[in-house]
Amino acid sequence: MALSRRRLVYERANGRCEYCQSPALRDILPFQLDHIRSRKHGGPTKLSNLALSCLACNTFKGSDIAAIDPETDTLQPLFDPRRDVWNVHFRWDGPILVGNTAIGRATAALLRINLPTRVDYRRSLMRARLF
Numbered sequence: 001m002a003l004s005r006r007r008l009v010y011e012r013a014n015g016r017c018e019y020c021q022s023p024a025l026r027d028i029l030p031f032q033l034d035h036i037r038s039r040k041h042g043g044p045t046k047l048s049n050l051a052l053s054c055l056a057c058n059t060f061k062g063s064d065i066a067a068i069d070p071e072t073d074t075l076q077p078l079f080d081p082r083r084d085v086w087n088v089h090f091r092w093d094g095p096i097l098v099g100n101t102a103i104g105r106a107t108a109a110l111l112r113i114n115l116p117t118r119v120d121y122r123r124s125l126m127r128a129r130l131f
């Protein structure tokens, strides 16, 4: 059961982190099933509350469900891969993830998607045409 749930989440996400879009096949660490609304806040372990996440995004997200938008200094809900459309909230500027919205900026900041090591990793994937 756990295996099939994992497969369903993986396939629904096309094998990419639903936050930073990193390809799971290229990562040295296994991707995780993120509880979009964390268990700490009553989030169920159901397909509708799960997202495929790389280890970095899942670790920085932790059990948080909201974060501060660095531009407006306001509390925002985190990007919800089941409810929100990625391209509405985010865009790429080369290997840098840009938040289009307060939700996008708050999520990118909390999940530290633009840490220099992560940007370098994406740049190398882009050079190899894998991202």
Ligand SMILES: [Zn+2]
Pocket: 017, 018, 019, 020, 021, 022, 053, 054, 055, 056, 057, 058
């Ligand atoms: Zn990620």
